[in-house]
Amino acid sequence: MSRPVSTYRLQLTPDFGFAQVAEIAGYLRDLGVSHVYLSPVLQAVPGSRHGYDVTDHSRIREEFGGTKGFREMAQRLAAYDLGIVLDLVPNHMNTENELFRAVLRDGPASPYARWFDIEWDGGKVALPVLGDDTEPVVDGDVLRYHEHEFPHPGHYRLVDWREGPGYRRFFDVSTLIGLRAEDPEVLFGTHEVIFWLLDEGLVDGLRIDHPDGLADPRGYLEALRARSGGVWTVVEKILIGAERLPRDWACDGTTGYEALNRVNGLFVDPEGKAPLVELFTRLTGEPEDYRAVMTRAKHEVIDLFFGPEVRRLARAVSCTPAAAAELLAAMPVYRAYVVPGEPPPRESVEIVEQAAATCSPAVRPLVQQALYGSPEAIIRFQQACGPVMAKGVEDTALYRWFPLSCLNEVGGEPDLFGLSAEEFHEFCAGMPPHSMTTLSTHDTKRSEDVRARLAVLSEMPEEWAEAVSRWSAEVSFDRHLDYLAWQNLMAAWPISAERFTGYLLKAAREAKTAISWMRPDPGYEQRLRAFAEAAVRLDVGRFTERIDAHAMSNSLGAKLVQLMMPGVPDVYQGNETTDFSLVDPDNRRPVSFPREPATEWDSAKLLVTSQALRLRRRLEPAAPYTPLHAEGDAAEHVIAFARGARPHAVAVATRLPVRLARRGWGATTLALPAGHWRDLLAGGLHTGRIPLAHLLGTYPVALLERHDL
Template sequence: MSRPLSTYRVQLTPDFGFAQVAEIAGYLRDLGVTHVYLSPILQATPGSLHGYDVTDHSRIREEFGGAKGFREMAERLAAHDLGIVVDIVPNHMNTTNAAFWSVLRDGTASPYARWFDIEWDDDGKVALPVLGDDVEPVVDGDVLRYHEHEFPHPGHYRLVDWREGPGYRRFFDVSTLIGLRVEDPEVFFATHEVIFWLLDEGLVDGLRIDHPDGLADPRGYLERLRARTGDTWTVVEKILIGHERLPDDWPCDGTTGYEVLNRVNGLFVDPAGRQPLLELFTRLTGQPADYAEVVARSKGEVLDLFFGAEVRRLAAATGAEPETVAELLAAMPVYRAYVVPGEPVPPESAEIVETAAAACSPAARRLAHEVLYGPPEVVTRFQQACGPVMAKGVEDTALYRWFPLSCLNEVGGEPDVFGTPVEEFHAYCADMRPHAMTTLSTHDTKRSEDVRARLSVLSELPAEWKEAVTAWSSAVSHDPHLDYLAWQNLMASWPISAERFAGYLLKAAREAKTAISWVNPDPAYEQRLRDFAEAAVKLPVGEFTERIDRHAMSNSLGAKLVQLMMPGVPDVYQGNETTDFSLVDPDNRRPVSYPRTPASEWDAAKLLVTTQALRLRRRLGAEAAYTPLAADGEAAEHVIAFARGGGAFAGPVTGGAVTTGGPAAEGGPGVPGDEGRARAVAVATRLPVGLERRGGWGATSLTLPAGSWRDLLTGSVHTGRVPLAHLLNRYPVALLERHDL
């Protein structure tokens, strides 16, 4: 197989393994994807529904069908011209594994002692944070038992209070996921041996790398990986904030697309809705209007709650006070600044750390020099600590506290930034890596793409939304810190059962940590929350959803078309070729039935757009040039359009044409030239409520590149200057392929 042109993400579970994936091969081929993108396949904790808790890197997970089942699946997929991309987890593994058991039993004498980032105490022991009550551990032969935990006995470890933090690097705050030292060649090859033989045998064509920011040296890891795997398509789960870009020297094809998701979503958000929605949010919740204030407070709280061990370790290594270390970590605005010990500090990395320190105390400013230019241990450990603080402080706390418009509260999102200007989006696309992954929904998104499509409509209807929320809140209320988030997501995920809705709210409340948390439950509060969910789903919330769904459908189809046709390798998350109104995991990992059968007009239109766009991408290839097109007329702001496969034609673009793949046509923007190159055009409606208010498209038109163009959604043929009222009279989107080549 070749490098992917598109992927379809499948969440493997004990009930949906390799045999079940093989059964949908024909369906996926007809859908138009080139590769099936699998969640982690290595042996994991029994019953795991996600697979990121690997316990044995030497085996393919038996619950999915083992090595034999994988090979059979690969053969059946190949027969349908489908390849495989696998998700791998180099940063950590579950603590219930034979290697760590050996370390607990034999300490530094274990052959696996070098596998893990362990801080041995003065007695040569490692702290295990599991103690939580007055129950005494029980010795049972050569095993020590404490509740559900088991440890070797005798052992080279000490049990400590669970609040103390472990004597090893872990994944975020999850003590059952221990960090791996893949910078060690022995560990690198031992933990990748199965992946390498799958690649060597041609059974796998691509890799998705989970959480590289947790590694001691992400770039070095990718260099070793590429040296072993050659030109294998490789994307990394890297969260980029704002204008941050993937480091140029990383040998990979790009990211998994969170930054693309947020930019596409922003195209369908009206900036004019920011102030009224912010005023509604602050009035209902009592939260401040300044998001940065909430982020700073959240990061400070999670440092106190979860990262005491990491802070103390850095403080001991630097000689700084723990409070100073925490202050600088909380001020970091990104997941990592990428400083490599022994190498010159990149100017942009120094600027990130020094700018963060400038807002801190003099002691933190002195510490900034140490974490940039100090000993390797200090530089590396600070880099590894930044990501967890960002993830827990922002993703898992602040985003559940500050939500004027929760479709903006995505991984890597900036909820105080309303809208992506079209010109900015075109410029971003012009600079994209051609083989980076793009996506709209993942197993980690806070809500599915269609839930976000509904929420985006609220940015155009703040007054109507305020009226509806006021009525619902007067009928049912629970917690002012949570209720407004509840109303947004109840409306946008409708119809939803009380059980599903309560499950989402419980997670949201625990993540927000304003009333309860994962470590501080309150049974009475949680019961009141369930009662609220039961009462809320009985209100006429669905009536509001029905009123906005024609606009939400427009947003949904527009976002889907843009994501599938823009530069990059588009991924479709399982089931999202039709409508999906899922919330955060585990809700978005519910079983999906195949084939997807349209149950509504929206379903049918989304499946049509997805299928035609994916099949067209197969014909276009990955590196087809991207050329912005702009409409002419009073409603021009309500369309985004671009051509693929050409580079010599640039339509009129406000602020100047942005063209990739070739020079602008002679004669300037809007003049067709070099007619033989553009092969596809995508056109999508944006801000549909505003378009309706102005009376529709009127005389606004779009000039197509020279040639004859067939709309793959309707069969209509168009040439030259086309009125948008005609082009978009059946669907709010158009997908055109040149058919006179």
């Protein structure tokens, strides 16, 4: 078993399975990664493009090559000194599975009834599938309703699809039923394949999907660590602001969204906030206060999606559904980390109390129950917070409030413009040494290079406003959507009308201001398509070309910082070269290998990525992090640090390149640690104090390795 030094995330699909992964082993080895990080590998819904809808935990997915294909892939990767990290989904599975069918047939007496988090109502579970006046048809021992099939007779009742299910689900997705991973039988039953892969030494690491949905994340992680032998494990935990992962969670860290948002902030100019917020509010009519938009969005999604969850919580804590909804909407994080039977952590008490302070007195009984109440009350409150945050913030508010949409990322706060080098250094000082870091994932709202372009706008808001004014004079559609459209059209350029339309349709449905997934409007959607087709014909590319030198600087800087900062860096498929993808499914499109540079930007990014990954393999696993500080008038334009006890590596990146271009580096210098340093990007040797104009004369970044003569 080897601890990952770096990972490369691959999205498995029926078209890209284990055999295709094996074919690129040599390419990934040469790139410099230590481990291949795979999307879920267990049997899922046929044709699934993501694999988070598992239907059978006892089998490796046949569409990918099954057990035989997995072994062959693992052997091939091992021959190239590459390990495997697996993505696990312990919180839920698809309802189209044999175990749940047995529960529907046999009811609470089924041996599998304990597997699922079901609320039995008179011995029956509500299934939200009815959508019209069509009558279900009995066909032997099967009840059919459109494409749905259920055992007949059974322990269920069919209800309107808007009503919600009689079981805990993943967010608002009723086809994904919550598992009770806190039950040892369920944990081992759903992890049996994973455990034998670990036992055989075929897997070196685990990524845990959505731990906030679990009744007891801490207990789950403790059991997993005990059974896995302490394998490297990270959790998909979204941390907001100063929030940190609980120290008593038995894992190595998160999947890196908090690192992503810090790195992103380094390249955003805080001076751009006022003019960009003014532009946004003038064009959209939205208020200046993002927090008000966020709170309103959370209340809306509670009303739209989470009636069953709120009612179940209200019953558990003996309060009104209105009071439960009010406190859930006020919660600023995805979980409060309270464990039944234990005194709540001080931080948890502060979070819940501060949220309650913004609410009516009716929530006070719920506060006590959420912090000190029964296990049912505490757990139900914990499990309800995450879905409200995810749907209210990620999938609603971030599509309504977007003065600079590179800030509208998972775990991001779009009203916080910019991060200083000092703040970044402070963050790195507190980073768990083996936590994952990332810039792009299968769930990010836009790729790292799209964000790199958008960050430039914070340095030139007036020119951007003029460009938007010109385009809007030629084509306009919906004031709540147009400004988001212009940002992403420019930043993803060139983009086809089809891809752009797909993005705008999703954005409009998530925003829920004109249409939604539940409330389609064919006329609106037709006009949206016409807008997208007209917009891509405008000369938006001229503006993109004008800023791309600065965007390239941001892109290379963010990449180098993420790859060299503390933690285990992940590279999302294809992002070793430029990638201008938008939100899924756009960012899950097939990627061709090997990546062949087509532009100067591609070549530079591939060079930075490969050299940094290879250098990371030469560094000690948890190399100390030492901030370096430039001196001179342009010192704010650099972020620099060393890695290693006796520093072995130095990373230097340019910040805020537009303002830098106006003033130049001048006499600004950086003092390197003692010794001689080899430049892995531009070549040459450096020592002592060096002018940044010289160090960054070839590339806007520098990667140096100690070179003892």
